[in-house]
């Protein structure tokens with residue numbers, strides 16, 4: 861299990877990356893992506909995102 865960001869919804873604000881306690885979210889080509897190997901499923905990114913782009917998988 862890991863969270864995944866829907867890139868069609870992501871507006872590249874970076875709020876999720878600031879809230880991730882393990883630094884699993886990185887900017888890539890103007891969008892943000894989650895490294896599934898680092899994600900601990902805390903859900904902080906989902907709470908921080910203004911458009912609800914991070915989803916639990």
Ligand code: SF4
Nearest residue numbers: 880899900902903905
């Ligand atoms: S669920 Fe938590 S650990 Fe996983 S990417 Fe989001 S903020 Fe980071």
Ligand code: SF4
Nearest residue numbers: 870871873874876909
């Ligand atoms: S908080 Fe949401 S919109 Fe902002 S970079 Fe993260 S996933 Fe994209």
